Amino acid sequence: MARCQYRGNTKEWRRNDRLAKRNGPLPMRRISANASRRCSSSQPTKQGNSAKRSQFIPAADSKHDWIGPPHSLSNLRPIIYHIPENETELEKQLRTLRQETEDWNHAFWTNQNITFNKEKDAFILSQLKEKGLTERDEKGRKRALNSEEMAVFYKHFLDENCIRHANYNKDWYRRNFTITLLMGRVAFHNIWRTLAERRGWKKGSPTT
Amino acid sequence: MYKSTCSVLTGLVGVSVNQKLLGRNAIRNHQSARSLIQMPRRDPSQWMTFQHLNFLKRQYVMRSNNALYQRAKPKQTAILTVLEDNRDDSQIQQVPTIDHVPMVTDVTPPPPQPETTTTNVTATPVSSPVSTVAAQEILAVLKPTSSKTVSPPQTKAVSSAAGSGTEMLEVPHVQVESDEAREARLERQWKELKVDLAELPDVYAKLAKIKLTALVVWTAAAGFAMAPVPFDPATFFLASLGTGLASCTANSINQYFEVPFDSNMNRTKNRPLVRGQISPLHAVGFALACGVPGITMLTLAVNPLTGALGALNIFLYTCCYTPLKRLSIINTWVGAVVGAIPPIMGWTAATGALDPGALLLGGFLYCWQFPHFNALSWNLREDYSRGGYRMMSVTHPGMCKRVALRHSLGLIGLSVLGPVLDVTTWTFPLVSLPINLYISYLAFRFYQKGDRSSARKLFFCSLWHLPMLLLLALTCKKSRTDKEGVAKTLSLAPAPLPLAMQN
Numbered sequence: 001m002a003r004c005q006y007r008g009n010t011k012e013w014r015r016n017d018r019l020a021k022r023n024g025p026l027p028m029r030r031i032s033a034n035a036s037r038r039c040s041s042s043q044p045t046k047q048g049n050s051a052k053r054s055q056f057i058p059a060a061d062s063k064h065d066w067i068g069p070p071h072s073l074s075n076l077r078p079i080i081y082h083i084p085e086n087e088t089e090l091e092k093q094l095r096t097l098r099q100e101t102e103d104w105n106h107a108f109w110t111n112q113n114i115t116f117n118k119e120k121d122a123f124i125l126s127q128l129k130e131k132g133l134t135e136r137d138e139k140g141r142k143r144a145l146n147s148e149e150m151a152v153f154y155k156h157f158l159d160e161n162c163i164r165h166a167n168y169n170k171d172w173y174r175r176n177f178t179i180t181l182l183m184g185r186v187a188f189h190n191i192w193r194t195l196a197e198r199r200g201w202k203k204g205s206p207t208t
Numbered sequence: 209m210y211k212s213t214c215s216v217l218t219g220l221v222g223v224s225v226n227q228k229l230l231g232r233n234a235i236r237n238h239q240s241a242r243s244l245i246q247m248p249r250r251d252p253s254q255w256m257t258f259q260h261l262n263f264l265k266r267q268y269v270m271r272s273n274n275a276l277y278q279r280a281k282p283k284q285t286a287i288l289t290v291l292e293d294n295r296d297d298s299q300i301q302q303v304p305t306i307d308h309v310p311m312v313t314d315v316t317p318p319p320p321q322p323e324t325t326t327t328n329v330t331a332t333p334v335s336s337p338v339s340t341v342a343a344q345e346i347l348a349v350l351k352p353t354s355s356k357t358v359s360p361p362q363t364k365a366v367s368s369a370a371g372s373g374t375e376m377l378e379v380p381h382v383q384v385e386s387d388e389a390r391e392a393r394l395e396r397q398w399k400e401l402k403v404d405l406a407e408l409p410d411v412y413a414k415l416a417k418i419k420l421t422a423l424v425v426w427t428a429a430a431g432f433a434m435a436p437v438p439f440d441p442a443t444f445f446l447a448s449l450g451t452g453l454a455s456c457t458a459n460s461i462n463q464y465f466e467v468p469f470d471s472n473m474n475r476t477k478n479r480p481l482v483r484g485q486i487s488p489l490h491a492v493g494f495a496l497a498c499g500v501p502g503i504t505m506l507t508l509a510v511n512p513l514t515g516a517l518g519a520l521n522i523f524l525y526t527c528c529y530t531p532l533k534r535l536s537i538i539n540t541w542v543g544a545v546v547g548a549i550p551p552i553m554g555w556t557a558a559t560g561a562l563d564p565g566a567l568l569l570g571g572f573l574y575c576w577q578f579p580h581f582n583a584l585s586w587n588l589r590e591d592y593s594r595g596g597y598r599m600m601s602v603t604h605p606g607m608c609k610r611v612a613l614r615h616s617l618g619l620i621g622l623s624v625l626g627p628v629l630d631v632t633t634w635t636f637p638l639v640s641l642p643i644n645l646y647i648s649y650l651a652f653r654f655y656q657k658g659d660r661s662s663a664r665k666l667f668f669c670s671l672w673h674l675p676m677l678l679l680l681a682l683t684c685k686k687s688r689t690d691k692e693g694v695a696k697t698l699s700l701a702p703a704p705l706p707l708a709m710q711n
Contacts, residue, residue, distance in 0.1 A: 064400045064402045065400075068397065068398045069398070070471065074472075075471045077482070079401065109468060109471075147589065147660060148605075151589060151602070154589050154592075155593075157594075158603055168596075172468065176465065180488050180489055
């Protein structure tokens with residue numbers, strides 16, 4: 001019986017939570033009762049700080065990775081990686097690289113989205129102040145600027161973050177290539193291994 | 209019309225309406241009554257959800273715990289739910305605000321056992337809540353209390369429409385989903401990462417952007433057909449197929465590169481790689497499986513020039529346009545060249561040479577690309593900015609509008625070049641003038657007003673303008689007669705051919 005372990009990297013999530021807390025208040029989520037009941041992973045589920053990420057635990061007999069819904073802040077989908085029993089060095093390397101890239105991506109986009117929205121709100125507020133308007137109108141709805149006025153902010157945001165984006169691109173392309181190459185190697189090794197095993201069976205005793 | 213649809217398909221309501229009908233005039237309604245009686249006896253699990261328009265708003269009849277609810281859903285504006293939970297599209301069920309519901313006839317939900325009531329169709333009148341409801345508009349408004357008693361896990365919250373700069377309505381919350389319900393819902397959305405063979409064709413179609421590929425193949429086919437040579441169906445087919453495969457490759461690699469960016473933009477967040485339906489390696493494998501045979505086919509079965517152009521196009525799109533999207537606005541010009549190459553490929557597939565006619569057709573595509581793309585990108589400025597894409601519409605809005613207008617007018621000029629280069633007859637500039645003027649007019653309005661609606665109008669016009677233009681060019685193609693006087697191709701006004709035109 002294959003024993004499968006799942007681990008999510010909660011460290012990164014906690015770091016992101018601290019980052020998020022610095023930037024603004026965010027809703028905290030409790031770990032669902034379901035998850036804690038089914039909790040059979042080696043990684044202890046931590047309440048409180050890491051609660052932002054859904055503590056989903058896949059079924060123990062599943063042999064595949066699992067992908068979740070988009071995260072509320074980064075819009076990226078988290079993946080829980082399946083660790084097979086006889087994991088090779090190459091597979092471990094691939095898995096750790098993918099996990100690390102996922103965390104790195106999540107951190108970048110969370111920061112990006114939070115910063116964007118904060119700056120956008122600040123911009124709108126400042127523009128409204130200049131016009132002498134309150135943030136909300138008589139009906140209690142938030143006032144909005146038209147697209148021409150917003151375009152100024154969009155351009156500014158892009159220009160401000162030009163270098164950061166360029167660096168992210170370079171890193172992302174590099175990681176993507178490496179991961180895909182590793183995936184290719186792992187797939188090739190698996191096929192090779194399967195073929196070798198089959199050849200071994202054929203050569204082996206036919207009476208078994 | 210509306211009434212009859214309502215009465216046939218909404219089981220419970222149909223029952224109550226039927227009662228009235230039967231009561232009044234049994235003979236006339238005998239036929240319909242029979243069918244109505246038979247309808248409700250069907251297993252409720254076979255009832256389908258459906259929607260029917262009600263002039264101003266949409267109503268959805270939804271099945272929830274064997275009860276039917278009909279609720280009005282206000283038309284949704286573009287929602288940017290960055291700080292809110294981004295839901296999987298398939299799970300969206302919106303609770304309407306109380307303000308939007310015009311007619312509140314009945315507050316309580318229908319009785320939970322519709323089977324028992326429907327079997328009593330001919331005998332007794334239906335129980336009171338349903339019978340009091342008017343046949344035309346039945347709206348069950350979900351109040352927080354009543355909905356919680358029915359099905360807590362299925363109630364949803366309205367994600368506040370913190371939309372784009374222009375439309376920032378805050379839809380007032382009717383009720384907020386509890387934490388447990390939200391957790392449970394999110395847990396249900398976890399999926400195993402394994403390839404589902406049944407879904408694979410659909411996944412491949414999305415990966416290859418099949419509709420865009422179809423348009424590209426159409427432009428290549430038009431290029432082939434416009435070439436002044438005898439039409440060879442075999443070469444035509446091979447050239448189209450090869451171009452299609454090359455386009456599939458380019459699109460797949462593009463999506464492979466852009467996974468995190470696509471995740472963050474509303475337009476692209478349901479792509480296969482974003483959703484994890486296939487792995488990146490699988491996508492690259494698919495791209496290679498399309499690209500290698502495609503380019504080989506073009507090089508060997510058609511001619512090397514076409515093959516080279518195909519390979520160049522893939523390279524330009526994947527290695528130049530895609531990275532440049534995030535570095536500089538020059539990506540739009542590169543993208544226009546990418547769009548211009550397929551008709552050139554079609555022409556070279558037919559003739560084997562890079563004639564001026566080929567470049568003219570390429571020129572049409574090049575010029576068309578600007579009003580098309582600039583108008584599209586105008587309404588996506590917030591997404592582009594947040595995603596870090598450097599587009600003219602965001603960084604240089606004035607230039608964006610100018611360029612769109614300039615190139616729309618350029619289309620008129622290029623149409624005149626058609627007869628000059630002996631590609632088409634002189635009727636072509638005349639018949640294409642109306643559509644070219646129209647798109648230029650829309651581009652001018654876009655230049656003047658620069659708002660969402662003018663951008664949208666220009667974009668949608670560009671979608672039909674291009675196929676129409678190519679079709680007109682085909683019908684105005686200059687007929688070809690060689691020395692033996694063989695096959696004349698279709699043309700509206702055959703003009704006397706100069707001797708130089710003969711092959």
